[in-house]
Amino acid sequence: MLMNSTAYLIPEHSVLFEEEIKKSVFITQLAHTPSINSAKAFIDQVKREHSAARHNCWAFVAGRPENSMMWGFSDDGEPSGTAGKPILAQLSGSGIGEMTAVVTRYSGGIKLGTGGLVKAYGGGVQQALKLIQTIEKKITTHLRLELDYAFVAIAQAELSRYDAIEVESQYTDKVVLIVEVEVNFADELTQSIINKSGAKAMVSAVENN
Structure with missing residues (x-):
């Protein structure tokens, strides 16, 4: 399966937005959830916090914002x-990934009608999204470098140039480094190290688990 190498936005922190509409209180909570399991865990947490509420409606975009295979939602009654x-x-229109919204409703006894409900639930999330701050999630991969001691300084200079991070190292008769680098730079870094070592350094991709 090919990895999409484009970075995308994720929430930096959780937010809460509360409003009252015709005596019903709507509490919208947004959180960063990097997987479907973490999305479900957040939903369960909010349901426990607001177990007295009549409805805890939710939706999540648990992966990349455009990946509909990682979406889910519930009207919760x-x-x-x-x-x-x-x-x-x-959520899906925000361009932000790895995010879950739970909207808790404490009913005030006045019916809102289907149009009113759509406006209340969608509007609460829209307002909460205005409060959220995002960070960019970079897509990375791992490379394995095997080289002689003579080329370590050259390799480390190249790693620094491409903002690659050394995650594992082994110094025996040769030096083996496992490094993490943005997917977009992986080929360039590989070629650069091979060229500058006179093709004596071996660089290979590490299979991600």
């Missing part, structure tokens, strides 16, 4: 299509 889908529409 609200009329079909009035909560989960509007929440998901806001």
Whole structure:
């Protein structure tokens, strides 16, 4: 499977937005969830916190923002299509990945109607998204370098030039380094080290588990 090497935005922190609409209180919580399991864990956590609420509706974009295979949503007892889908529409349209939204509703006894619910659930997430700060998630890969001691300084200079990080090292009769580098720079770094060592350094990709 080919890895998409394009960096994308993820939430830097959790946010909470609360509003009252026709005596119903809507509490929107957004959190960084880098997997479907972590998304479900966050949803369960909010449900426990607000176990007295009538509805805890949710949606998640657990991977890259455009990867619909990592999306999920639930109306949690609200009329079909009035909560989960509007929440998901806001998340998937934000361009931010690895994020889950849970909107808790404490009902005030006044019916909002399907249009009112769609507006309330989608609107709460829209407002919460305005509060969120993001960071860029860089896509990295690992390379294995095997070289003579004479080329270590050259290799380390190249690693520094491409912001590669040494994650493992082994110094025996030869030097073996495992380094982490952005996918976009991997080929360039590989070629550069091979060229500068006169093709005496061996560079290979490390299979990601």
